[in-house]
Amino acid sequence: MNLAFRNEIAITVLLSGGAIADVKVEPRSRPPLTRLFAGKQAASLLAVLPRLFSLCSAAHQVAYLSAVEAARGEDAALTTVRRRVTAVIAERLTELLRSLFIGRLPLDGARAASVRAMMQAGAVLCGGVDEAGPDSPRREAVLQIKSALRELGIAGEDPAPGSMLAAYLADLDGEALSSPTAEQSFLTAADDLEIVTRLLRDGAHYSDAPELHGRIPETGVWARRRQPVLPPGAGPAERLKARIAEVVRLCAWLEDDEQDRDDGLVAAYRLGSGKGAAAVECARGRLYHAVELDPGDRIARFEFLAPTEWNFHARGPLVRSLKGAVPAPGRRGQDAVRALVDSFDPCVGFNLSFREAGHA
Numbered sequence: 520m521n522l523a524f525r526n527e528i529a530i531t532v533l534l535s536g537g538a539i540a541d542v543k544v545e546p547r548s549r550p551p552l553t554r555l556f557a558g559k560q561a562a563s564l565l566a567v568l569p570r571l572f573s574l575c576s577a578a579h580q581v582a583y584l585s586a587v588e589a590a591r592g593e594d595a596a597l598t599t600v601r602r603r604v605t606a607v608i609a610e611r612l613t614e615l616l617r618s619l620f621i622g623r624l625p626l627d628g629a630r631a632a633s634v635r636a637m638m639q640a641g642a643v644l645c646g647g648v649d650e651a652g653p654d655s656p657r658r659e660a661v662l663q664i665k666s667a668l669r670e671l672g673i674a675g676e677d678p679a680p681g682s683m684l685a686a687y688l689a690d691l692d693g694e695a696l697s698s699p700t701a702e703q704s705f706l707t708a709a710d711d712l713e714i715v716t717r718l719l720r721d722g723a724h725y726s727d728a729p730e731l732h733g734r735i736p737e738t739g740v741w742a743r744r745r746q747p748v749l750p751p752g753a754g755p756a757e758r759l760k761a762r763i764a765e766v767v768r769l770c771a772w773l774e775d776d777e778q779d780r781d782d783g784l785v786a787a788y789r790l791g792s793g794k795g796a797a798a799v800e801c802a803r804g805r806l807y808h809a810v811e812l813d814p815g816d817r818i819a820r821f822e823f824l825a826p827t828e829w830n831f832h833a834r835g836p837l838v839r840s841l842k843g844a845v846p847a848p849g850r851r852g853q854d855a856v857r858a859l860v861d862s863f864d865p866c867v868g869f870n871l872s873f874r875e876a877g878h879a
Contacts, residue, residue: 526547528545530870532873532874537845549727552823577606577607577609577610578801581607582799585787586787604784607800612770614801623861637671644660661773673763698753704735704737706738706804708805711786715798729832738803738804738829739803744764785798794810803864803866827867831865
């Protein structure tokens, strides 16, 4: 089976008079799951999903299992649901840590060692240690992550003054990109049923360019913030600060899982006989799977919708944040645009280019 697909988003920024006149987004190619797996037993896909979705593989497995159970009319045991939620949170924490530190900051020997220790502890968390308690492997892994974060300048929800991360965020807060006040719209669990119904009905036609009555909401860390009013024109610094704050909250939850977890972190929906769907709140936002099973428990349809398809939609949150912005001349402005794109944290790589609007 050939599982190779073009995993890159092409983003072209069109400039006119020094401002960003438009942004063209060419999405990545997405695997046609129904064509790949139609006729296969539902249980046989579990071993394939981690190969197909190397990022957030636990979230994809939880979404798939929950959708299949809904299609069968089954309810997972509470202990199973709790174990799945813990796996999703552990993976979300590890993915957010990776996106914060890997390839973003110059690391000297001591800081590089802290990042390595942190990612090793994250691998332990993602390896399935789900017991809580003062001496549990899970709590020990979280303590190692918190210790590494302190060494890197994160003891609370804001980086320590004078730390490398604080200096990096201060650079992002500069005047290299003057952003417009963009419309804010956020994806929530209340949108799930409409999305999964359309996903199963319309397949790739919908998942390649999703919308909600013409609205393309943002999903992910910024959308999960609990403040009722978010600052307009959020730049990369604000978005990375939100990521840091969520890392701290996830550590607290994994260290003591008696705390309340996010509502709707894993949700399943039965859509009719043999039809089911699920939503999982993963690192980059809300992930959807929808399946239809034949009477022999074989795949008849299998569709998915990842957070990147919302955030990097041709009329989506990234485009709204960039259109009308005024970048500084030359490389400095281009780097600021790249930092904003990167702060939306796509699940695949991206290629960013700049053109004058008249030459596009």
